[in-house]
Each structure stands twice: as structure tokens, then as C-alpha cells.
Amino acid sequence: MSQPEMRAxxxxxxxxxxxxxxxxxxVGNQLTVVVLAALVVPDRGPGTFGLLLAVESAVMGVLLLAGGVVADRYSRSLVMAVADVLRLAGIGGFFFFASQGPLALLLAAAAxxxxxxxxxEPAHRAALTQVVPEDLRQQAYALDVSTKRIGSMAGALLAGVMLAGISPPKTLLVDIATFVVSLVTLVWLHLPPIRTADPQTDEPDGLRGVLAEAREGLVEVRRRPWVSVLMLQGTxxxxxxFGPNYILVPMVSQARYGLSAFGWVSAxxxxxxxxxxxxxxxxxxxRPGLWAMNALAPCLLTPICLAVDVPLWMFCAAGAAGSAGVGCFMVLWYSSLQREFPEQVQGRVFALEGLASFGLQPIALAVTPLLVRFIGVAPFATLAAVVLLVSTYGVLAVPGTAQLATRTRTRKSPAVVESTVRN
Structure with a gap:
């Protein structure tokens, strides 16, 4: 990103x-992940900590598409503010029940x-189009993705420093403060809703309405085969x-190079x-799609380093190269979704993207240790490398993938035009 664009x-x-x-x-989110482990594991054990993460992930997966519908119905800044209030309530539950108290209340906090x-998540990605002019949105996505990574790193480091000096519950209060800052900025921003409701329209309410609008989002994605195939690629x-890497990278790096190695790889x-x-x-x-697929190709290096014993510096370099490719891909991918779809459906589209990309991650985390135990790390890593290579370049056969755009794209497809007229 150039300096003039950054200044703009x-x-x-x-x-x-x-x-x-x-x-x-x-920063606060990552701080909570670290502090929660310090609160839960010593008193309740690692099994309870894993259960908490599973409940949080499962609830997010079940409600993600509904979250996209809500983001398209109402003010996206208001939706994010409500989300912050929910997460604040959850963190309050962690504060009171992480170490002791009824397990049901702790699980409710995770939910x-x-x-x-x-x-x-859907509201945040879709809201960017209302805040930034179209000619700066790709740069805004780049800054958003990069600063989230920096924020996550800062949160983990801050948690480590604070846990060395104060108790975990007091450290958790810092995360509460970060959500207060977020709430203040969202209330000040006060984005208007994309759609305005018409009381004379006869649209279904409740669950039927949510399902109908979710179906509209699915229709919009299905109209664009290149979007569908890239979502399938993510799955x-x-x-x-990427899911198995959460388990295999720390396991292999610590076994080969020592306990401190995973810290270097993570950095x-x-x-x-x-x-x-x-x-x-x-x-x-x-042809940004070709750039995006070439950017994903270095992810091949990590499974190679898992299968073959290499020096630690090479393992770190492989992780850096692959992660750089994913960062570049995400900016191009999110920018293309924003350009391709009308604003009225972007919340649902980003929800579907998140569901497709990460819906199977909990299953991957669960089955990876079993598969590795059965076939070994090297064969599993080799399989992952082959799948990555085929899925990365195979999608280019679908028209529109290389351009990350539909050639006959219109800003309003029939489904959205109909919805707009009704509203």
C-alpha cells in the first residue's frame, strides 16, 4: 500500500x-484466549478448556448465516455493537465462573x-463498504487484515506480560475495556441500514423470514460459479x-526443535x-485470481517441512511464506466479493464465506490426531500438499476465477432487484 493511499x-x-x-x-480477543486458558486449565483441566472452545465454535457456526441476514437487515454498526455486548456478557461469565462455579454457566458464557x-463477523466485513470509498476498499481490506494479525500478536504478548505480574481475572478486565472502546466508536459511527423496511409489504417474519433471506444469499452465490468453487476450495x-496445521505445526516443531520453537514459528x-x-x-x-492462486502456492512449503526434517530457520521461513500468501489471497478475495455483490446481500455472502471456509475446522481438529496416529505425519502432510496443489490451480478452470469477477456482472441481480422493489 502506497503512502498516499494510507494517508487518504x-x-x-x-x-x-x-x-x-x-x-x-x-487485541482484547486474543488476550482473552490466552487468559482463559490460564483461568480454566489449572482448576478444571484441559478437557473443559477444549469443551469451551468447541461450544463457542459450534454456536458461531450454527448462527453465522443468521448473523449475515441480520447484518443485511439492520444498521451494521448497531449489529456489531450488539455483538460486542453479547461478547462482554460472555467475558463477564468467564470472569466469575472460569475457575469455579457451575460448569453450565461457564458453557453459557462461551455460547x-x-x-x-x-x-x-459478517457485519464487520460488509460495513467496510459503507465506510470507505470504492477506489480505496482493496487497500482498506489490506490494512484491516494486516492490523488484525498485528493486533492478535499484540494481544498474546500483552497477555503474557500481564499474567507475569497480575492475576488472570484482573488481566481479563483489560479485554472488557477494549470492548468498551469498540462500542464507543460504533455508537459514534452510526451507519444507516442498507435496506429500509416498508410496513405495507407482506414478507415472512421470524424463522421463515430468516430462512427466506438466507436462501436469497445462497441464490446470489450460486449465480456466480467462480464464487461457489472458491468457497468450496476454502472448505x-x-x-x-489449515485446520490440521493448528495441531501438526506445534506438535512437530516442539518435538524436533524444543519447546521454544513454536514461538519462533508463530512469530x-x-x-x-x-x-x-x-x-x-x-x-x-x-487477472487478480491468478495472483491469488499463485499467492496460495507457497502454503505447500509447510506440509513439506512437516514431512521432511529441515532446520528450524527453514520451518520458520516456510510458515512466513505460506502465511504471506494467505494474507495476500484474503485481501484479493474479500475485495472481489465486495465488488461483485450488491451491498444489500453482502452480510449474507460474507457469512456464507465464513461458514464454507471454517465450518469443517472443528472436525479437522478432532480427526487430525487420529489420522496422524494411523498413517503418520509424513503421509498425512504429503496428502495435504497434493490436495493444496490440485485445489489451488484446479479452480482456474472455472470461468471468472482468474478475474475474480463475473464477465457480465451487474450490481443488482434479479433476486436483489425484486427485494429492493418490495422494500
Missing amino acids: LLRSRRYLAFWLGQVTST MTGAGAALY VQVFFL ATLAGSVIGSLLGGRVSSG
Whole structure:
């Protein structure tokens, strides 16, 4: 991203408030992950900690598409604010019940944070189009992705420093403060809803209405085969590669190089992601999809390093290169979705993207240890490398993938035009 583009983004008070509030929230989210482990594991055991993460992930997955519907119906800043309130309530539950008290209340707190995330994610991605002019949106996505990585790293480091000096519950109060900052910026931003309701229309309410609008989002995605195939690509790659990496990378790095090795690999991975996302903001091409697929190709290096014993510096370099590619891909991918779809359905589209990309991740995390025990790390990593290579370049056979655009694209498809007329 060039300096003039950066200055143009940060000169906008609306974008600056949006960006600073969400970066602060990201720091707090990562801080909570670290602190929650310190609160739960010593008193309740690692099994309970895993159960908490599973409940949070499951609730988010179940409600994500509904969160996209809500983001398209109402003010997206208001939806994010409500999501922050839900997550604040969940963190309050962690504060009181993480170490002791009824397990049901602790699980309920995890469910609230999962529900908040399901509301927040689609609204956050879709809201960017209302805050940033179209010519700066790719750069804004690049800054958003990169600063989230930096925020996550800062949150983890802050948690480590604070846990060394104060108790975990007091450290958790810092996360509550970050959500307050986010809430203030969202209330100030006050984005209008994309659609305005007409009381004379006879549209279904309740669950029927949510399902009908979710179906409209599915129809919009199905009209664009290249979007559908890239969402399927995300499902396959998360299941075979990115999900298992959460288990295999720390396991292999610690076994080969010692307990501190995973810290170095993690730092290199985060740094690569920041660099890659910033580079993604600078890509200007008539075939951004080809750039995006080439950017994913270095992810092949990590399974190779899992299968073959390499020096630690090479393992770190592989993680950095692959993460840089993912960062670049995400900027180009999210920017293309924003350009391709009308604003009225973007919340649902981003919800579907999140569901397709990460819906199978909990299953991947569960089955990876079993598969590795059965066939070994090297064969599993080899399978992951083959799947990555085939799924990365195979999608280019679908028209529109290389351009990340539909050639006869219109800003309003028939389904959305009909919805707009009704409203």
C-alpha cells in the first residue's frame, strides 16, 4: 500500500474510528484466549478448556448465516455493537465462573461469545463498504487484515506480560475495556441500514423470514460459479491443511526443535501474514485470481517441512511464506466479493464465506490426531500438499476465477432487484 493511499484512508475520521475500534477489539480477543486458558486449565483441566472452545465454535457456526441476514437487515454498526455486548456478557461469565462455579454457566458464557462472533463477523466485513470509498476498499481490506494479525500478536504478548505480574481475572478486565472502546466508536459511527423496511409489504417474519433471506444469499452465490468453487476450495483446504496445521505445526516443531520453537514459528507466521496482506493491497491486475492462486502456492512449503526434517530457520521461513500468501489471497478475495455483490446481500455472502471456509475446522481438529496416529505425519502432510496443489490451480478452470469477477456482472441481480422493489 502506497503512502498516499494510507494517508487518504487515515484522513477519514469515519474510517479511522472504525479501524481503531476494531483493532482494539482484536487485541482484547486474543488476550482473552490466552487468559482463559490460564483461568480454566489449572482448576478444571484441559478437557473443559477444549469443551469451551468447541461450544463457542459450534454456536458461531450454527448462527453465522443468521448473523449475515441480520447484518443485511439492520444498521451494521448497531449489529456489531450488539455483538460486542453479547461478547462482554460472555467475558463477564468467564470472569466469575472460569475457575469455579457451575460448569453450565461457564458453557453459557462461551455460547454468548460464539453468538456475538456470529453477529460480528459478517457485519464487520460488509460495513467496510459503507465506510470507505470504492477506489480505496482493496487497500482498506489490506490494512484491516494486516492490523488484525498485528493486533492478535499484540494481544498474546500483552497477555503474557500481564499474567507475569497480575492475576488472570484482573488481566481479563483489560479485554472488557477494549470492548468498551469498540462500542464507543460504533455508537459514534452510526451507519444507516442498507435496506429500509416498508410496513405495507407482506414478507415472512421470524424463522421463515430468516430462512427466506438466507436462501436469497445462497441464490446470489450460486449465480456466480467462480464464487461457489472458491468457497468450496476454502472448505477443502481448511479441512486438509489449515485446520490440521493448528495441531501438526506445534506438535512437530516442539518435538524436533524444543519447546521454544513454536514461538519462533508463530512469530514468523504472523509477520508473513502482515507483509502478505499489505502486498495484496498493492496488486492491480486484470487477472487478480491468478495472483491469488499463485499467492496460495507457497502454503505447500509447510506440509513439506512437516514431512521432511529441515532446520528450524527453514520451518520458520516456510510458515512466513505460506502465511504471506494467505494474507495476500484474503485481501484479493474479500475485495472481489465486495465488488461483485450488491451491498444489500453482502452480510449474507460474507457469512456464507465464513461458514464454507471454517465450518469443517472443528472436525479437522478432532480427526487430525487420529489420522496422524494411523498413517503418520509424513503421509498425512504429503496428502495435504497434493490436495493444496490440485485445489489451488484446479479452480482456474472455472470461468471468472482468474478475474475474480463475473464477465457480465451487474450490481443488482434479479433476486436483489425484486427485494429492493418490495422494500
